[in-house]
Amino acid sequence: GNDTVGPSLVPPPGTSKHAPHSIIIGVRKGGTRALLEMLDIHPEVAAAATEVHFFDWDENYAKGFEWYREQMPYSYPNQITVEKTPGYFTSPVAPGRIRAMNSSIRLLLILRDPTERVISDYTQVYFNRLENHKPVQAIENMLVKNGALNTRYKAIQRSLYDVHMRNWLQHFPLEQIHIVDGDTLIHDPLPELQRVERFLHLPPRIVASNFYFNQTKGFYCIRSDGHERCLHESKGRPHPPVNSTVLRQLCLYLRQHNRNFYRLIGRTFNWQ
């Protein structure tokens, strides 16, 4: 929320740090930053500033729960603490570890069309590598190996939502995992945020005037407490065109996984 307190040496009076009441578990490139920033509009939400990677990175998990709590923002007693680490969704160990901390925690999962997510994932890695002066590959070189779809490519593996969801459902009932439609969040954020408020039992505080469409950015930006802000320039990048034959192969491969996923969660999406 707007009275969320940033990192400071002296805790503001009346605040303390709490383990999260809710975690945005992923998916990477699903719109996790947008979701966290938009939820942070709510005065009763205290959002962690950075990705904590506690449950998916062994070296952090080894530091223990007290370390984890220390990473959280200071919050007032009426606020709930939320952290987001997109790597949790695809981590084989995260669900069991989160349950060990708090088996009744509310989980938020934001998903978008898995084909689109592969391209977004590639684009992020492409720009990271450029910044670090590492060589880059055309997307087709990543997607295809020996003339066939390279299904071992990490970006494709992360888009197998059924595979990862099955793991989460071993540890949490479906009712504890609220799925946010990342495609809808891009075009019409308010209804998605209102559903999240209800899921988290928060009073309705996020309203239409908290969002405005920025033509230059091409995305919705946030208006809160008299300030206007868009997400970082790394969010909402243009995607490269993909060879249509390769794209068709990718869609075909993901189609069955999507069907499996719909059956698993008892809900469908209009992914290709």
Ligand code: A3P
């Ligand atoms: P692209 O950059 O590929 O378009 P994450 O924060 O999980 O990495 O997700 C990034 C994605 O959030 C972006 O992917 C973008 O499509 C999406 N997004 C959703 N709402 C957005 C918004 N209001 N501003 C910018 N990006 C947004």
